[in-house]
Amino acid sequence: MSLIVFSSDFASSSWCLDEVAMIMEHKKHHAGHIVLPVFYDVDPSEVQKQTGDLAEAFSRDGKLFKDEKIEGWRSALCKVTNLAGMVLHNRPESGFIQDIVKKVGEMLKRTILHVPSYLVGVDAQVKGINNWIQDKPKDVNIAVICGIGGVGKTTIAKTVFNLNFEQFDCWSFLKDVRETSKQYNGLVQLQMQLLSDMKGGFHKINNVDDGTIQIRYATRFKKVLIVLDDVDDVGQLKSILEMGKWLYKGSRIIITTRNGRLQSFHDQPCKEFRILPLHDSESLQLFTWHAFRQSQPSEYYLQTLKNRALLWRATTCSQSNWLFFV
Missing domain, CATH: 3.40.50.10140 (Toll/interleukin-1 receptor homology (TIR) domain)
Incomplete structure (x- = not known):
């Protein structure tokens, strides 16, 4: 351009x-x-x-x-x-x-995060989260996207992130928080990525407490969008953000988690978006898109695919595990 x-x-x-x-x-x-x-x-x-x-x-x-x-x-x-x-x-x-x-x-039509080519059954969830983001609250808002593993929480969070990040002064998408935090200095790594996204460049952090202080100063006068993907412990949230107590008004924090208990953050109000598994027809449509690159299979394959889609839905709801049946 x-x-x-x-x-x-x-x-x-x-x-x-x-x-x-x-x-x-x-x-x-x-x-x-x-x-x-x-x-x-x-x-x-x-x-x-x-x-x-x-x-x-x-x-x-x-x-x-x-x-x-x-x-x-x-x-x-x-x-x-x-x-x-x-x-x-x-x-x-x-x-x-x-x-x-x-x-x-x-x-x-700028995007930052890759999402699958064929999205099925996510429009309603994305629309609901978009409406929440585009409200004009006086205080920081926190949303929790929760559901079983593989149900599409990360895909929905990425789609919402791509659609809205330009409305904010700074933004960051921290993926795989649960796995990264298990690594040596994992929480410090996440803090360093967040600081880099907020300010650019490399920022040395000596320990988690030091990172928390640096993040506070980096975000206190900016409207930010932060996604913490696959969180399973409140301690991870406290270490990274202290749950946004100092974030600037209009900022948004989105958390994806399998842990329904993470809906309460020490009197911090948050909005819950619960993601349910696909319906039978949606499972069939998603499978057909990946298998045949079209929304409907031919009559020859229809009954077999219905049986496979039902089995697939019972086994996993992930939009990335379709190769198991192809």
């Missing part, structure tokens, strides 16, 4: 004009390349018609450059202004910048 920022003296730089021409030539041969023009204190019509300061610049450059080069610049500018762009007008620059960031995110 390319962002072209037009200002009143943009055309005074032949190097900038060369860049516009190069970008539009690249877009001509690469359909997936996105170009977003941004008009900063300049009207799009002036760029399109090449009037005002642009006209003066082209008149001056006509004495220095060949007509062919100038025509290339003119052509590129016309193509750019035919694209939907963003105009500052008379509005605060800070809000304009935020709108640009949001627009770029929408155009690139």
Whole structure:
């Protein structure tokens, strides 16, 4: 993606004009390349018609450059202004910048975490958690996604994370908390990853207490989204975050767990999202997507697949263990 920022003296730089021409030539041969023009204190019509300061610049450059080069610049500018762009007008620059960031995110459909290609039976859960995230509470909110192993808690948490992380100042997804915490200095490793996600770079932590203090200072004035995946002990939560007692308002903590007892955190209010196993029809649909890359099997395989899907559902609800039957 390319962002072209037009200002009143943009055309005074032949190097900038060369860049516009190069970008539009690249877009001509690469359909997936996105170009977003941004008009900063300049009207799009002036760029399109090449009037005002642009006209003066082209008149001056006509004495220095060949007509062919100038025509290339003119052509590129016309193509750019035919694209939907963003105009500052008379509005605060800070809000304009935020709108640009949001627009770029929408155009690139940016994601951070990989999720399976075929998702079945998760839309309702994702919608419910999205609604919870997008509320405007005064205090920090904590959600617990709970259910049996393999039911899809992590997949749902990743999907929600990808859809919402750009609404926050900082974000972090700590996966496999249960397994990592069993390793030597495992909790310190998790704290170091969280700090790196919040601040960037490497941050040395001497012990869990030191990490807790550093995390407190790194997050106290930022609206953050933190996912703690596969937690099985309250001690892990205390060590990593002290359950968010110092986090900035509007922050969100999402916890996935098999342990239903983790729904209470010492008088900390939290929202519970319980994930149930797939229904028979959903199990069959998920299996068919992975086996045949389509939502419905042929009649020839239908009865056999129904039997296998029922057995699969009884054995495991994981969206990653389908190879057992294929």
